[in-house]
Amino acid sequence: MKLKIPPVVIFFLGIGCIFGAHHFxxxxxxxxxxxxLLSRLFLAVGVLIAFSGIITFRMKGTTVDPxxxxxxxxxxxxxxxxxxxxxxxxxMALVILGGIVRIGNPIGIxxxxxxxxxxxxxxxxxxxxxxxxxxxxxxxxFCEQVRRWV
Numbered sequence: 001m002k003l004k005i006p007p008v009v010i011f012f013l014g015i016g017c018i019f020g021a022h023h024f025x026x027x028x029x030x031x032x033x034x035x036x037l038l039s040r041l042f043l044a045v046g047v048l049i050a051f052s053g054i055i056t057f058r059m060k061g062t063t064v065d066p067x068x069x070x071x072x073x074x075x076x077x078x079x080x081x082x083x084x085x086x087x088x089x090x091x092m093a094l095v096i097l098g099g100i101v102r103i104g105n106p107i108g109i110x111x112x113x114x115x116x117x118x119x120x121x122x123x124x125x126x127x128x129x130x131x132x133x134x135x136x137x138x139x140x141x142f143c144e145q146v147r148r149w150v
Contacts, residue, residue, distance in 0.1 A: 004067075005122075006066060006067060007066050007088075007089065007092065007119060007123055008092075010114075010115055010118050010119060010123075011092045011095075011096070011115060013111075013114065013115070014092075014096045014111040014112060014114055014115035015096060015099055015111060016111070017108060017110050017111030017114060018096070018099045018100055018103050018105070018108035018111045019103070021103070021105045021107035021108040021110065021111070022103045022104075022105045022108065025105060025107050026105070028105050028106060028107055029103070029104045029105045030104045030105070030106070031104055032104075035101060035102070035104060036102065038098075038101050039098045039099070039101040039102035040098065040102075041098070042094050042095065042097045042098030042101060043094075043095055043098035043099075045091075046091040046092065046093070046094030046095035046097070046098060047091060047095065048091070049080060049084075049087045049090055049091040049094065050087060050088045050090070050091025050092060050095075051091070052079060052080040052087060052091075053080055053081070053086075053087030053088045053091065054088060055079075056076055056078065056079040056080060056081060057076055060074040060076050061073060061074060062074040062076060064088075066088075066123060066127070069126075069127040069130040069131060070130045070133075070134070072130070072131060072134055072135075075131070075134075075135045075138055075142065077142050077146070081146065082146065083146065083147075083150070084146065084147060084148075084150055085142070085143065085146050085147065085148050085149075086119075086124060086148060086149060089119050089123070089124065089149075090149055090150060092115065092119075093112055093115055093116055093119075093149075096111050096112040096115055097112055099111070100112065116149075120148070120149075124148060128143070
């Protein structure tokens with residue numbers, strides 16, 4: 001596996017897109033009632049989903065290191081993994097969405113689009129290849145039952 005950039009770096013690049021949009025195109029900013037509340041809701045749900053995935057991995061005694069999925073020692077299919085195969089990445093995407101809502105600039109959506117595209121192509125696909133090699137048919141069945149994102 002040739003994963004080089006930790007997903008958290010891509011996450012912060014996505015967040016950077018939001019602030020860049022706000023800085024370079026402030027004329028597109030918006031405000032609406034309950035904007036802060038909605039952004040906090042995205043943030044809270046995103047953090048809850050991501051940490052739920054991490055905790056479930058820890059409980060199963062397998063690695064959470066995204067650069068070395070080949071070191072996975074257990075296939076996790078319980079908890080939040082019944083609904084998404086990638087809760088940590090989904091949680092990060094929701095946090096970015098919360099930032100977009102909070103900053104109030106629709107151009108910031110490029111941050112979450114970039115994050116999802118990059119993670120899907122350069123992180124999740126290689127992870128899936130590694131997990132297929134390790135867990136074989138059991139992992140293939142899991143992929144058929146549970147969606148990659150939601």
